[in-house]
Amino acid sequence: MDTPRVRFAPSPTGYLHIGGARTALFNWLWARRNGGTFVLRIEDTDRERSTQAAVDAIFDGMRWLGLDWDEGPEVGGPHGPYFQTERLGIYAEQAEKLIREGKAYACYCTRETLDAQRKQAEAEKRQFRYPGTCRNLPYDPSRPHVIRFRVPETGSTTFVDLVKGPIETPHEVLQDEVILRGDGVPLYNFGAVVDDVTMRINLVARGDDHVNNTARQILMYEALGYPVPKFAHLPMILGADKARLSKRHGATSVTAYRDMGFLPEAVVNYLVRLGWSHGDQELFTREELVRYFDFKDVGATAGVFNPEKMAWVNHEWLKKLSDEELARRALPYFLAAGLPAADDAKLRHVCAVARERARTFGEYVQQFRYFYAPIQLDPKAKAKFLTADTKPILEAVRAGLAALETLETEAIEKLFHSEAEQRGLGLGKIAQPVRVALTGGTASPGMYDVVQILGKEETLRRLDDAIRLVG
Template sequence: MVVTRFAPSPTGYLHIGGLRTALFSYLWAKKNGGKFVLRIEDTDKARNSNEATQAILEAFAWLGLEADGDITYQSKRSDIYAKYIKQLLDEGKAYKCYMSREELDTLRETQMANKERTKYDGKYRDFKGTPPEGVEPVIRIKAPISGEIIVHDGVKGDVVFQAEDILDDFVIARADGSPTYNFVVAIDDALMGINEVIRGDDHLSNTPKQIVVYEALGFDIPKFYHVPMIHNQQGKKLSKRDGATDVMEYKAMGYLPEALLNFLVRLGWSHGDQEIFSMDEMKALFDPKDINKSASIYNTEKLDWLNAHYIKNTPNDELVELLLDFDIVLTSHDKKEILLDALKERAKTLKELATLSREVITTPSEYDAKAVKKAFKGNAFEVLENFAAKLNAADTLHLPADYHHVMESVVNEMEIGFGKIGNPLRVALLGKMSGPGLDAVMAILGRDETLLRIQNAIKANAN
């Protein structure tokens, strides 16, 4: 059974790169009928934040990425880590190092001056003497000092590290007894049965150290997939300005979870030329062996295109609920179907859909100057007054087509083009030249509101 995990540190928001890693891990577990585990790596007490933890959980809930079983918190597992530290000490695979901070600094300066790689020199590796007084020791693991460590990576192939170049006897427990990252990650993955690890390739340099811990404790080594980073359009590390922001900001900007997940699955993975994937399709088709070896490029236009697709295909009753987050209340609006059908073809985000809705259902308080100059010229007011009179006299006005018939009658009677009525009517109703079809706008507003807006526009602009 495939068991994967996502293990964020709650020191900040969940960003887009972390979410992609979580998604890949989730899909691979689900495709194989396995388990996807969520572990909060909260051992860094100085940097951890309860707010960050809640933000991670909130993002997972919004996106529908449900973890299997209870969420694991590293901060509650200190007894387990202490047990394995003791085991390694008892077996002679780890030792207490009494080297002071000053000694370490002096050693590093000497090595730098000699153009050597800075590393711990193993002073206490086989120490048998009397420990110095007043120094609380750290615990170091005995790492191999020669040979190779090979990471069998599902994305990059075999990655070979020379032990003497990348390892020293790294610290597995600090002087205060708290364990270090590479130590606890290996233990947790082993004890939780994690057998396939999908993570960013910024972690690749940690993997040899974790393999040292696995081997020292006799644990099975999982299969690794190190995923290349997401870059901006210039090929550089993604910044907050480019989109590396809190995942929940995407909700605030009006993106749908389905669109965001679809967007992320295509950042570094593909299935032929297919661009749109449902969650079921992602689960069926995703395979980490198909992840690209090169960095992927973040493209806002692609995200907007996908989001527009999902908005168009979201039922109107769901859109009504989603728009509540953007202060648009259409629950009891009798023309909400016409409104949303007219607008959701034009909106890239829910925020944009909310703005478009507000522009239709809110009476204009001002009129765009350029639009006024273009629309209210010649006999524009005469056309509007004629239209208003016919609208007032019409028998049946329910559907967009009913309003269109009234417009046609004015066009035919006055022998004018549709633009002669369309432009001034649009500015009268919306305060600007852009917007959805006028037939739909008037059907949404109804006769009385349409007449009121025409009267307001004539009064405000007829000088």
């Protein structure tokens, strides 16, 4: 087999979507696995909707995921330029060639007449197809026109999709579609084919919303006289209601997941497992993915995006990191939330206790903000644990801690145990009131850790606050 040359060709009309990211990922994996080339091309021919901000967002998202491209914008390459709007000359040239060979022709129909015909067909409940009005008219470049591709009227085109198997399309369902607009800008099917041809792409892996484009594209490859690449159509990603994943299902941009505190390795791991599998294995390092990935293991069925499972995957990845690494990567999220964290021993300790308890850095910040900000006292916790009955306990613990030279775990533990024993109570009876005093709620890491993280001064202050509150 040829060394693969694959590509990801997003149109810059928005952020990098989860689905697009997965398409890019599968292409990238295939290239990396086979020592091939991964090309990035920007399909910005829809000038109405394409924006520079979107281009930047796509680069940003891909870099965050670690999907580096071998050829494309910013890195260059021998088959550039890599923005379609900079390739207009190439499309014109290829279209001219097709016209000369009678494989394409100029169509002078106006939008108005076409629209009228379409409406007419609709009224008669007919399927509208371009009637071929201009099929055999002489070429007159001086008249306003678009270029249409001449599709054979009979026969069919078949290709073997790498994930779906053989797919046959009868030519009757196709029509002479526009390949070049009046202003010389190519339409999707033509632009993509010309670019894939000139960029020497030999495997096209894309969303399966493109299966119906494939036959007409193959016809164009043949008309242009170029070899037809292999195709792999990847199943769609759905929302919980089985409709195509969209904003109304929640966050769909990869950067949104970054901002929520997901690790790129976890997002990659989750995304690749949505539609691809390798036996029973759930967690994969990037190296393993590169080693194992194959289109033959991509399933043919659309999958529902499940944020819960992605959070689980993220948690698994978080748990693998050292305290140092965890702190380093969590820091920006605390800072972004306005919490005065620093890359220090305290943060490392916070991360060490957060590790088993929170699945994303967003959850870290949300659950453990009391380590960096005043507590928010839960009224129910207060009513239950900050009472006249528990006041003596708080006072005793306060006094005990105040008397400690250093906050060694053993010393704190001894204090709590002796308070429990002296009162003939379980440890929980001591720990819960203290927990509420120090964290504001009834669920938190172990008390010894909490005390150590807060430090003696802050711990005593919070206990004093609680004691005062009880009155």
